[in-house]
Amino acid sequence: MLNLVSAVLWYFVYEHSAQQHSQQHMITELTSRVDDLLQDAYLPVSRDTSLPDRLTLLRQSLQHQVRREQEIRQLVRVQGLVDHELAIGNRIYFESKLQHYLLDPAEPQSGALFLIQLSHPELSVGPNDAVQRLAGSADLVQQLVNHLPLIVLARVADADLALLVPGMEQKDAEQLGDRLAMVLSRASFFAGYEDFDLVHLGYVIYQQGQTGYQVMSEADMALKTAQLQGPNAAFGFYPEHKPKIKGSVWWRTELANALKEQRFLLSFQPVFSWQQHDIIQHEVLVRLQTSDGDKLAAAVFLPMAVNCGLTAQLDQYVLTKAARLCQLEQKNGLRCSVNLTVESLLNQDFMHWLQQSLQNGQLQASQLALEVDEYHLIKQYKKLKPKLLKLQQQGFSLIIDHVGLNISPCQYLTELPVDAVKLHASVVRHIERQLEQQLFIRGLVASHQSKGVKVIATGVECQEEWLCLQKLGVSGAQGYFFSQPLAELMPQAQLS
Secondary structure, rough: HHHHHHHHHHHHHHOOOOOHHHHHHHHHHHHHHHHHHHHOOOOOOOOOOOOOHHHHHHHHHHHHHHHHHHHHHHHHHHHHOOOOOOOOOOHHHHHHHHHHHHHHHOOOOOOEEEEEEEEEOOOOHHHHHHHHHHHHHHHHHHHOOOOOOOOOEEEEOOOOOEEEOOOOOOHHHHHHHHHHHHHHOOOHHHHOOOOOOOOEEEEEEEEOEEOHHHHHHHHHHHHHHHHOOOOOOOEEEEOOOOOOOHHHHHHHHHHHHHOOOOOEEEEEEEEEEEEEOOEEEEEOOOOEEEEOEEEEEEHHHHHHHHOOOHHHHHHHHHHHOOOOOOOHHHHHHOOEEEEEHHHHHHHHHHHHHHHHHHHOOOOHHHHEEEEEHHHHHOHHHHHHHHHHHHHHHOOOEEEEEOOOOOOOOOOOOHHOOOOOEOOOHHHOHHHHHHHHHHHHHHHHHHHOOOOHHHEEEEEOOOOHHHHHHHHOOOOOEEEOOOOOEEEOOOOOOOOO
8 A cells, every 4th residue: 555655755756846835835745745654653763854755654564564574474374373385274283173163062062073094006297286186185175065164174194184074964974075085086086997996985974072092093993994995985974863853844933933933042252352351342142042942052943044044034133132232222222233144145145134134223333243154254255345335334333253273364354444354263262382383373363453453262161371462462352251142141351
């Protein structure tokens, strides 16, 4: 931006010399504007410094800022969570995500873990060829699972990839395992070697409560079993006791009735600022009270709402109820943040309802922040960008949630007026002992600070995590260390 300002100023000053009087007035005005920019950039200059020298100083400052931001982005990119050869997560990255999904009750209670191993002893390949084939395999896996709501892919050994799919059930895991083995063994980078033993795949259905070591061991056993099955085989292990599986008809009826009977329960988790010693906002959490008497977290019922096409109605319900509570607490100046699904944001009827609700005063944008999952934002970025820009222009604050699962460069930060990003709980877990994660957060904070974007930690469970996060520079945090989800909004000034 400063480069553009500099160029414009030079143009006006030196290309319009014929208009002496207006030029002098313009130079005086532009000098004042340049002084303001220099002051904003913490670059004080003496009154005797000429305008060209001031512009040169501004241009040099901009160049320094650009280089610094590039260094920060590179630091985040090459820190210890990334496999540099494949540009995907490494084993440390993968194990932290697996640990999170095995422990966090807000996540799906089960899922699938796949180990994919390229084994081609018959082929005479050099190190570069092996890496290229592994990179090609990673790209193919990404393409085959791109339709899934959430996946974690990483390189966990020289020739091994690991794929985690939270919420995936046995039947789908069987189909995906067979398809992965077939597609990979017939890939173009194995052309001419179709009859060789190229790839093996082992997978396991995990359950929350298991340890990461146990799940990885079971997947490794499945991989070894697949190797015994023959060339290019896939094999999986399944739990003896399967959770109850409800059909789509049951879910559609249950969710529709829950909306009519208002059986979606709202609770509030405060987000604390360590600098202001106060509450920044409350995140709205939603549970479903089923007709069977169970209380289900959003991670369980939300995928079913997506399948049934009911996310727009559900998001309307949550926004309306949260807005009423915020308006009742208006004297406290508290703000609530509400997670919106991508399906709702891309739903024309929902966006029209949102516009109408703002106009009739049912919703007040200043009292609400809208949270969007980073994974889904990146997948649908071109469609979501104009929607989010419009929402921000209407007064809503934008927050990007679950940051840290994706480790690729993200363009949204430079193109969207984001108020804050929230670190995924798996990045925060035991952060005081995770030097690689610390480097990631430090780089993230540095790159976001210059843009005025707050970095907020989620899932903080102990004082050691909180103290470490403060040193890393996060703006705020939420989690059980501060408060359980509450039935009502907490007054401010509650952080000791």
